[in-house]
Amino acid sequence: MPALPHAVLRLASAEAAQMIERLERGETLDMNEVQLLERFFLENDEEQGLAARYKAAQSA
Amino acid sequence: MEETRFRENKKLDDTTRKNGRNTAPTELEQRLTVSREQQAEESSFSVAKSYLVDNFAKQASKLRRVGQINDSDEQMKNIKPLASRFTEIRENLQHSLQAEAFTELERDQLRVLYDTGIAFFNYVSTEMKLFRRFHGVQFKAGTDLSLVTASETQQQLAQFLITRAREASDAAAKETGEVRYLEDTIFPLLHTMAVQALGQERGTHLYNGTYTGVYGLAAAYLMYSDASLNSYEKSFKVFFPSPYLDALEQTDLILFDDSDISESVREEIKRALEQGIAKDYDAINSLSPEAKKYIYKIQLKTRYNGGAELTEQDKKDRERFLSSRCHSKGFDKGDFVVFNYNTAREIIAAARKE
Numbered sequence: 001m002p003a004l005p006h007a008v009l010r011l012a013s014a015e016a017a018q019m020i021e022r023l024e025r026g027e028t029l030d031m032n033e034v035q036l037l038e039r040f041f042l043e044n045d046e047e048q049g050l051a052a053r054y055k056a057a058q059s060a
Numbered sequence: 061m062e063e064t065r066f067r068e069n070k071k072l073d074d075t076t077r078k079n080g081r082n083t084a085p086t087e088l089e090q091r092l093t094v095s096r097e098q099q100a101e102e103s104s105f106s107v108a109k110s111y112l113v114d115n116f117a118k119q120a121s122k123l124r125r126v127g128q129i130n131d132s133d134e135q136m137k138n139i140k141p142l143a144s145r146f147t148e149i150r151e152n153l154q155h156s157l158q159a160e161a162f163t164e165l166e167r168d169q170l171r172v173l174y175d176t177g178i179a180f181f182n183y184v185s186t187e188m189k190l191f192r193r194f195h196g197v198q199f200k201a202g203t204d205l206s207l208v209t210a211s212e213t214q215q216q217l218a219q220f221l222i223t224r225a226r227e228a229s230d231a232a233a234k235e236t237g238e239v240r241y242l243e244d245t246i247f248p249l250l251h252t253m254a255v256q257a258l259g260q261e262r263g264t265h266l267y268n269g270t271y272t273g274v275y276g277l278a279a280a281y282l283m284y285s286d287a288s289l290n291s292y293e294k295s296f297k298v299f300f301p302s303p304y305l306d307a308l309e310q311t312d313l314i315l316f317d318d319s320d321i322s323e324s325v326r327e328e329i330k331r332a333l334e335q336g337i338a339k340d341y342d343a344i345n346s347l348s349p350e351a352k353k354y355i356y357k358i359q360l361k362t363r364y365n366g367g368a369e370l371t372e373q374d375k376k377d378r379e380r381f382l383s384s385r386c387h388s389k390g391f392d393k394g395d396f397v398v399f400n401y402n403t404a405r406e407i408i409a410a411a412r413k414e
Binding site: 009028029031032034035038039041042043045051054055058059 | 136140146150151154158171175178181182186303
């Protein structure tokens with residue numbers, strides 16, 4: 001297994017969900033994580049639920 | 061050949077219902093409408109491309125303003141809207157990609173433009189040390205994710221040069237017979253972003269650093285692919301390693317010499333390369349001793365000015381790379397190459413003439 005977190009530069013749904021949960025808890029993502037999430041949503045149009053949570057957490 | 065344009069109406073209906081945006085047109089939709097009303101010659105692709113280019117330049121300009129704020133709390137307040145704005149731009153793009161008639165190639169290229177833009181923004185902001193101030197983030201030497209994303213961006217850009225990817229159709233360009241390439245849009249955008257974010261002098265320097273490295277990477281790829289251009293006189297199969305391998309071990313290229321090899325070793329290497337590029341960055345280092353005989357690791361350094369001779373520092377770097385990244389990991393073969401930017405450009409230009 002890769003020793004680093006996010007060793008795959010394309011996130012799986014579960015990894016994206018974990019990042020969004022952190023954001024919802026009030027933690028802040030760094031720009032690298034924002035980039036990974038933006039790419040995830042760009043390539044996964046069907047993840048509308050996660051996208052809505054991400055947007056809501058961003059504007060909270 | 062007639063281009064296939066199609067709409068994804070069902071998908072659009074689903075999206076608009078969920079997003080509840082049946083009425084208000086997005087910024088990009090407004091631009092497209094204005095362009096149509098004015099009967100401009102611009103294609104939808106061209107309008108969407110301009111939308112992304114303009115907005116990334118604005119984002120970079122806002123980054124400079126955030127960098128000028130001295131109070132860290134105030135800076136935090138201003139950083140967050142920047143990230144949110146990317147989401148808005150992406151949503152507007154996605155909405156139009158579903159609502160408008162685009163070819164698949166146009167859709168892919170607009171996504172690439174967005175993806176490359178945000179990656180470069182990330183790189184610039186890291187250079188400005190802005191996002192290190194976010195709480196909950198630990199930066200440790202050697203595991204800095206920004207190095208990985210910078211490496212990936214560099215690989216993506218080098219691929220544009222190697223493949224000479226043509227930009228998707230543009231009605232106006234078609235009439236004049238003009239051929240545009242993706243690099244013709246992306247490199248000027250990155251230059252603008254660097255200048256906007258950091259100011260003319262530093263911005264240009266930062267951009268040149270990236271740009272030079274990308275040209276070196278592309279030239280090395282071509283050089284090792286062609287036996288007549290490299291000192292080994294071999295036509296290697298050349299691979300970009302996982303960006304993690306580049307960021308952590310400074311390995312820019314992996315060469316595979318498959319000219320005289322057993323089928324089982326070929327399969328082992330093929331699996332490791334697939335694994336190493338997509339998932340497990342350490343897969344290459346975990347090859348069997350027999351398989352490692354066919355792999356060469358390459359570290360590159362590209363200079364904008366100056367020659368390709370090794371300086372004293374280069375010699376130290378070369379020794380370190382060969383001992384700690386190659387020999388200690390069981391690879392007998394490796395190289396540390398210094399490129400001059402102009403030489404790199406000449407190699408690329410020559411390859412394009414063929």
